Amino acid sequence: MGSADDSRRIRDLALEAGFDRAGIVRLGPASTAVAFDRWLEDGRHAGMSYLERHRELRADPCLLLEGARSMLCVALSYASPESGGAGSATARELWPRVARYARGEDYHRFVRRRLRRLAKAIEREFPGTRTRACVDTAPLLEREWAARAGLGAVGKNTNLLHPEGGSWFLLGEVLLTLDLASDLPLGDLCGECTRCLDACPTGALTAPFELDSGRCISYWTIEHRGEIPEPVRGELAGWVFGCDICQEVCPWNREVPAARHPELRTPAEREGLDLPGLLAAPEETLRQLLRDTPLLRPGVEGLRRNARIALEGSGAPEASKGPL
Numbered sequence: 001m002g003s004a005d006d007s008r009r010i011r012d013l014a015l016e017a018g019f020d021r022a023g024i025v026r027l028g029p030a031s032t033a034v035a036f037d038r039w040l041e042d043g044r045h046a047g048m049s050y051l052e053r054h055r056e057l058r059a060d061p062c063l064l065l066e067g068a069r070s071m072l073c074v075a076l077s078y079a080s081p082e083s084g085g086a087g088s089a090t091a092r093e094l095w096p097r098v099a100r101y102a103r104g105e106d107y108h109r110f111v112r113r114r115l116r117r118l119a120k121a122i123e124r125e126f127p128g129t130r131t132r133a134c135v136d137t138a139p140l141l142e143r144e145w146a147a148r149a150g151l152g153a154v155g156k157n158t159n160l161l162h163p164e165g166g167s168w169f170l171l172g173e174v175l176l177t178l179d180l181a182s183d184l185p186l187g188d189l190c191g192e193c194t195r196c197l198d199a200c201p202t203g204a205l206t207a208p209f210e211l212d213s214g215r216c217i218s219y220w221t222i223e224h225r226g227e228i229p230e231p232v233r234g235e236l237a238g239w240v241f242g243c244d245i246c247q248e249v250c251p252w253n254r255e256v257p258a259a260r261h262p263e264l265r266t267p268a269e270r271e272g273l274d275l276p277g278l279l280a281a282p283e284e285t286l287r288q289l290l291r292d293t294p295l296l297r298p299g300v301e302g303l304r305r306n307a308r309i310a311l312e313g314s315g316a317p318e319a320s321k322g323p324l
Helices: 004-016 033-041 055-059 107-125 142-148 195-199 217-223 275-280 283-289 299-314
Strands: 021-026 070-077 131-134 169-176 205-207 239-241
Touching: 004 021, 004 070, 004 107, 021 142, 033 055, 070 107, 070 142, 107 131, 107 169, 142 169, 195 205, 217 239, 239 299, 275 299, 283 299
Parallel strands: none
Antiparallel strands: 021 070, 070 169, 131 169
């Protein structure tokens, strides 16, 4: 097994690559694979059929890289100055409510770039080591591995929580053929608190640590295609892309330092884009404005659908305007 110095050096390389925290876990079968399969069989993934693929890879991450023995898990903060508490959501009725992680560049792009640079740095430092960089598009139960690597503890809102970073952080992984010891995991951080469950307007958190995607605002505003059923429309709470409610109320998110990554900040050219603007702007203009961001995942049509519902819910006269 690699020495403690090897592990320390790899964590240092991760911090030098621009990540905020790093931890290491030895690989083996995923302990949450059975629960994940049961979640799928119960239909809790709603219309996200892609999650049904590659179950064998999720169950055993060693299959993703021949000879893999360890995994480096990294966290990158996306906390913004407003990311502290339930009262932080904007009160401007015509401002689109967008999950904080999605306000800048698509994190898959720049997190993947950093991970690949980090993987190459590890290969240079440890000759003969093979690596594979992964973001959340890879078939990994990344929350489990990050928790086992000490990057946080799974909260009742199903997000990973950290005493210093709250839950405002993204995850990434580098599989390694190096055999390294695991870092120590954290203990429970929720205790008796149920603020996230109490605050969810749709009841998507059906029990502590359990999420029904078919009730989740993030699912309906990002993943769902087509019309949104009337009963659901009234519960979207003005969100146009994603939802942060269960994070906003979490006590661990009260005083989290703002992130230092400019890629995740809203660019100046998009700061004035309000709900009427989302509806009225030509499609090509929107595509150019939102290029390389997560906001195009539901497509222009889906984004406008969400904006229309939010505008109607605001009761503003602008709700009658726009092409949809």
